[in-house]
Amino acid sequence: DIQMTQSPSTLSASVGDRVTISCRASQSIGTSLAWYQQKAGKGPNLLIYKASSLESGVPSRFSGSGSGTEFTLTISSLQPDDFATYYCHQYSDYSRTFGQGTTVEIK
């Protein structure tokens, strides 16, 4: 199975900061990568698909990049609503694995 490794596990940041979260695949997945945001007690919400495509309705401060094994989620200017946990997800093969998550906390 393809393993997904996210870093960092926790990130402390302030409103207005530029935030970057990394995700690495154990083998090449092309651009078959999505990013989700999850808030406490809720199901995840799709942000990015196909590594860099912004889901409809998601603010443009979110962006994704990368291909192959290295991927990045960037929040250009962190807003109060963005404090949450973020997961990457590969859908290149049937195992559909997730990264372990990155929690963005208030600094």
Next chain:
Amino acid sequence: EVQLVESGGGLVQPGGSLRLSCVASGFSFSGFGMNWVRQAPGKGLEWVSYINNDSTLKYNAKPMKGRFTISRDNTKNSLYLQMNSLRAEDTAVYYCVRETFSAYFDSWGQGVLVTVSS
């Protein structure tokens, strides 16, 4: 609006069984592959099982093989997960998730809690 509503969770003893259900609305259910994804308390997301739109293709994650069975009834817009031989480590919130034609997940239910404990 896409809606996925899970039910059937609860407390079950180790070795017991439980059947989760998910009722879908707001889209053509028979046209989409569906998944179950779970999240243990305080932990990350773990994919559990997949079924394609006409039930001809099914996949399970390795820890669930032989114990969990995914199924669907397109006439009832419903997805199911039959869980047998449950273990303490199966304790989690279970989400019903729609899969797009490109295989990423675009809609999630609110989740249902399964607790395996004596």
